[in-house]
Amino acid sequence: MTKDKAGILDLLKNTPLFEGCEPSFLERLSDQSQPVQAGKGKLLFVHGEDARRFYMIVRGWIKLFRETLDGTQAVVDILTQGHMFGETSIFQDDTYPYSAETAEPAELVSLPLALVKSEIEANPQLALAMLSSMARYRKQQDQELEHRTLQNAPQRIGCFLLRLADQGSEGPVTLHLPYDKTLVASRLGMQPETFSRALGKLKEATGIKIKGATIEMEALSQLVDYGCSACSSEFPCKDLNVKKSGCR
Amino acid sequence: MTKDKAGILDLLKNTPLFEGCEPSFLERLSDQSQPVQAGKGKLLFVHGEDARRFYMIVRGWIKLFRETLDGTQAVVDILTQGHMFGETSIFQDDTYPYSAETAEPAELVSLPLALVKSEIEANPQLALAMLSSMARYRKQQDQELEHRTLQNAPQRIGCFLLRLADQGSEGPVTLHLPYDKTLVASRLGMQPETFSRALGKLKEATGIKIKGATIEMEALSQLVDYGCSACSSEFPCKDLNVKKSGCR
């Protein structure tokens, strides 16, 4: 189900960031698009590399990370369908501010940065859209830093689950971890072993049920009561959904 | 030495973010400015509050932080002379994304957000300046998160000191902690006691000399060798200086 140019144009037209852009611009953009297919663990680009293209995810999961000289890595974010990444390189000396790798087999579209760069300069509406998108992401990052500082492992997991759920629902909830537990662990800044034990503690403390990657509970309040007091946002924490995105 | 309107206009004209703005806009902005003087510990605004004005720092230090329901707080950043804050509220539902408080006696200027908001919409150059400013800040946040994940307390202190220094200098270096140690500790996400002990370890490991708030060393390389291997950026880490700033 690789996207053809027409499909890509559609994709662009339905991307919030490009809302309000001239069709002609989007056409030029999709003309220069390239489909990318990759199995698990394919490195797309590395931190510091010259940035010429950015990516949109059609399917699968992408891990953004930074690696130190001594080889350990910190996961910046994990993205999926509908997310873009690499586009902020325009403002970062045209180099990628992180590395990117497929975390699950994925299908992507790569697009030229140069075109977007010139369009931003010409089109205030796009600049504004980009600004609010970056602001949204910033909010998420602020929150992330806060959580790492103030929440312990089980609370961070609880919060992650909450942000994975539809926060409006009142009744019983069933969740599915979107990717493997090791990856969730790294996303939350902890070791796989810690994740496993912390999930156990969370279960113990809240009464949620866990079967493999499936998690069930009577109501979200079980999680809210457990962790949300250690956070600066009130519960229905809109805009902070795991699946929502800003400019990365 | 409170700034009068003329002084404030000068200040605005010399602010990178407003470079390239019409003098008439800056005049209107300074017309609506208000000087703010405050001793230590004055709360300027709180997280979530309706945001009508943003601030420029003329003198002193400001702490940005977020507070959880159970009262503990996470320090987002600590800013000084030349820094602005609160201006990104424009893109955050017009509410402040953090609380702000003076960490030392300070002199500030408050300015109306509404004016900037409309100007951004009208003036692409300002929008672009804002974008690159936000990108710069983002980079710092990314790095911060990485450091919290990968570096231990003494390394984080070493890195902080490096970013405080003029990274070009080759010879002996003398540094002054810019604000009290408790505050540095919170800025680095650790307890005052941990900071004290970690600074001791750093001294032990690198041979730097510490007298109160003054720190001396033969060369920056003593710190670089100690901690920079646990970071994803190469040493002269430009743009990440403690005193440099992006849009908060």
Added chain:
DNA sequence: CGAGGGTTTGAAGTGCATCAAATAGTGTGG
């Protein structure tokens, strides 16, 4: 001099990381 904040030191506890090994789960070829 004395009060009060900032800073250091000590002792004890907690949480997470690490290393090692067992177990569960998944896909493969027979």
Added chain:
DNA sequence: CCACACTATTTGATGCACTTCAAACCCTCG
């Protein structure tokens, strides 16, 4: 359908880093 290989996940044991609570010390400033 089963045995095997391989990976993901869990569990156990231990150590280290940071926190917490408590007390001492130090410095500054009235």
